Amino acid sequence: xxxxxxxxxxxxxxxxxxxxxxxxxxxxxxxxxxxxxxxxxxxxxxxxxxxxxxxxxxxxxxxxxxxxxxxxxxxxxxxxxxxxxxxxxxxxxxxxxxxxxxxxxxxxxxxxxxxxxxxxxxxxxxxxxxxxxxxxxxxxxxxxxxxxxxxxxxxxxxxxxxxxxxxxxxxxxxxxxxxxxxxxxxxxxxxxxxxxxxxxxxxxxxxxxxxxxxxxxxxxxxxxxxxxxxxxxxxxxxxxxxxxxxxxxxxxxxxxxxxxxxxxxxxxxxxxxxxxxxxxxxxxxxxxxxxxxxxxxxxxxxxxxxxxxxxxxxxxxxxxxxxxxxxxxxxxxxxxxxxxxxxxxxxxxxxxxxxxxxxxxxxxxxxxxxxxxxxxxx
Numbered sequence: 001x002x003x004x005x006x007x008x009x010x011x012x013x014x015x016x017x018x019x020x021x022x023x024x025x026x027x028x029x030x031x032x033x034x035x036x037x038x039x040x041x042x043x044x045x046x047x048x049x050x051x052x053x054x055x056x057x058x059x060x061x062x063x064x065x066x067x068x069x070x071x072x073x074x075x076x077x078x079x080x081x082x083x084x085x086x087x088x089x090x091x092x093x094x095x096x097x098x099x100x101x102x103x104x105x106x107x108x109x110x111x112x113x114x115x116x117x118x119x120x121x122x123x124x125x126x127x128x129x130x131x132x133x134x135x136x137x138x139x140x141x142x143x144x145x146x147x148x149x150x151x152x153x154x155x156x157x158x159x160x161x162x163x164x165x166x167x168x169x170x171x172x173x174x175x176x177x178x179x180x181x182x183x184x185x186x187x188x189x190x191x192x193x194x195x196x197x198x199x200x201x202x203x204x205x206x207x208x209x210x211x212x213x214x215x216x217x218x219x220x221x222x223x224x225x226x227x228x229x230x231x232x233x234x235x236x237x238x239x240x241x242x243x244x245x246x247x248x249x250x251x252x253x254x255x256x257x258x259x260x261x262x263x264x265x266x267x268x269x270x271x272x273x274x275x276x277x278x279x280x281x282x283x284x285x286x287x288x289x290x291x292x293x294x295x296x297x298x299x300x301x302x303x304x305x306x307x308x309x310x311x312x313x314x315x316x317x318x319x320x321x322x323x324x325x326x327x328x329x330x331x332x333x334x335x336x337x338x339x340x341x342x343x344x345x346x347x348x349x350x351x352x353x354x355x356x357x358x359x360x361x362x363x364x365x366x367x368x369x370x371x372x373x374x375x376x377x378x
Contacts, residue, residue, distance in 0.1 A: 010107070013054045017063075017104045020047035024070065024100075028093045032085045038078070045074040051100070060107065062118045066100045069129045076136060083139045088205075092132040099125045127212050130196070131205055138203030157202040158244060165240045168195055169233060176229040188218045195236065206251035210239055213253040217260035231256050
């Protein structure tokens with residue numbers, strides 16, 4: 001197809017897409033009244049479907065992707081018309097609509113759908129649709145489930161958060177102890193995905209949004225592990241405690257977490273959280289305060305630092321080489337380092353930084369070295 005013909009067809013698509021966008025926007029602004037009007041819901045469904053089809057035919061994959069999401073969720077609303085629309089659902093739909101509208105406007109610009117501009121618009125779109133999906137499911141399930149089923153779901157949810165989340169936290173901490181690498185970050189992001197799936201399973205919108213913020217902070221290469229670890233571990237732990245106290249609607253990213261997210265994303269995250277309509281959760285005593293949680297995980301991080309300090313000392317006195325202990329009864333694979341002092345057999349297998357004798361041993365060994373130095377041995 002020649003360039004002029006392609007330009008002409010694209011122009012037709014833009015004109016038609018703008019008409020469909022007006023239909024969608026009008027429907028979203030009157031979302032509550034739409035629920036009682038099956039034809040109105042079908043109309044915005046068809047508008048999204050038309051944009052998706054035209055974009056797919058012309059190869060505009062970004063527009064197709066966003067329109068497809070709209071089509072899916074309008075279909076869900078068409079098939080479930082008994083739940084009550086709230087402000088947060090409307091806000092999420094309008095945020096997603098802004099993405100679709102921006103893409104169509106970009107297509108009409110002189111440079112068209114250039115990659116950098118598209119990436120900028122698409123940034124955060126999956127997060128919006130994930131939150132939209134979770135909240136929509138939450139509203140539908142709340143309207144259709146019997147009270148006994150809801151109570152059963154709560155018990156299951158509490159069990160999962162008591163057993164699975166601590167395990168994920170331990171895995172995160174172990175990865176933070178490893179050297180910073182693309183693979184370590186990928187594994188950390190994979191754990192975030194698993195944590196978000198847990199939230200999505202029980203329609204915990206605020207939990208999912210917070211975990212998305214954690215994952216974004218990890219994906220930012222400017223954030224070092226030593227900075228990320230204490231903030232993110234504490235963040236997830238506190239959110240877990242809120243879920244267990246049945247106060248999940250109060251979960252939100254802390255200012256410390258938002259500082260680890262690029263400005264353009266942190267603003268959006270903060271907006272998403274403040275837009276959530278807070279519901280009255282079932283009251284339950286919260287026995288673990290934020291300060292106590294901080295102390296618990298602060299101690300874990302402190303222990304990790306103590307371990308690294310001990311290992312550094314062991315490297316210095318040549319009890320370890322290339323990260324491995326050199327025992328007094330083993331033959332190292334290469335020449336023993338100069339100044340090597342044979343490692344006691346018990347020490348070759350010891351690495352517990354909590355042992356109160358560790359500093360005493362370190363001091364005694366330093367005194368021994370000083371005494372030897374004073375002897376002026378040649």
